[in-house]
Each structure stands twice: as C-alpha cells, then as structure tokens.
Amino acid sequence: GGMGGMGGMGGMGFPGMAGMGKGGGKGRAALAPPPQHAAPIGTLVVLRGLQSAQEHNGKTGKVQGFDEGKGRYSIELDDDTVLSLRPGNLTQQCRVKLVGIDSMPELNGQSATVLNFNEQQGRYTVKLSAKVNGRDAVGLKAEHIILSKGTRVIVQGLSSEQFNGQMAQITAVDEEAARYTVQCQNGKSIKIKYENVMC
DSSP, rough: HHHHHHHHHHHHHHHHHHHHHHHHHHHTTSSOOTTTSSOOOTEEEOOOOOTTGGGTTTEEEEEEEEEEETEEEEEETTTTTEEEEEGGGGGOOEEEEEESSSSSOOOOTOOEEEEEEEEETOOOOEEEEEEEEEEEEEEEEEEGEHHHHHHHHEOOSSGGGGTTEEEEEEEEEEETTTEEEEEETTEEEEEEEEEEOOO
C-alpha cells in the first residue's frame, strides 16, 4: 500500500488512477466475465489440433478470458505467450470419474484427470489418481469418462445438427441413465450421452 499512498499524497491521484485503469484494463476491460458456456478464468487447458501454429500443440496454458464476439478464448501459455484460440483447439484438464470399462473393470469408479485428447485415436489420455496394474495413465473414449457438473463442453455427434459444435455447461449428471444435461450457448437445455461432449 506504500506506493499507492505516495501517488495519492502528491495530489497525483487522478493521473495515477487513470494509469492504473489502463494497465488493469488491458486484460480485463476488453473481456467481460466468461459466459455460462465458457470455461472460467484460470481453467487449465492443453492445446491441440492447431494447424498454423503446430509448435504449440500439446502445450498447457490457462484461460484468461473469452471473447464472445470472436468465439475465442484468450489462453496464456506457461511461457507467458498469449494466444487467441477456438474452443475446439483446447482440452480442459478436468477431474473425471471412470465408468463402463469392460477390458479393465478395476478402473471403474476411479477418479482421474484428463491430460489431453488424441484426435487420431479419438481417446482421452487420463492420469489415474492411484496406479492400477502399474499404470498411472490410460487412453479412454469419451463414453468411459464422467465429467463433473459445471464442466464446460462442446456438443458433438448428435443427429440434431443445430447442437453440434455448441458450447455448453453440464448442469446435471444422471449416472443411472448415463446422460448429461447440458445448457447450450443457444439457451436450450438438452440431455445427451457421455460420448456426445468434449471437454
């Protein structure tokens, strides 16, 4: 607080404040708080599927904000680079619960963290919270991971085209029916299977 006091003392309060607003506003004023369907500021993500800047694929970063007009996130990488990216080029490193895995039933009910998504294989790589059979990471399809309520997702693979590609937020998880209820950016709420979302 010492410096703030100094600024105020010299009758320099006004220019000081204006300067502050400018500095603080650079990141914030331009970007309103993210809408309900966009990932919150600080969400950890991994970059994927970038064509023009392929050197960034596989890097991790944090959500700094979301530009509704452009439909892009502002992502700060670990090396302080800031990129403007589409939601489809990000995978959130969120907590998940594993389910319905017949080949390794001992994984069912385990909690894990998404590390990334492999587009060629159509699988998530998830890090297990405890090693199982000596492995601490496995590759799983979307239908085998349950995202938690509040996770932001992109809707995919529905026969109703209007919803595919919509950003959405999971508002409820029905484990018995193996369905999420998601609130889409178009304002509609739909109930869909686990495999119909990407985190």
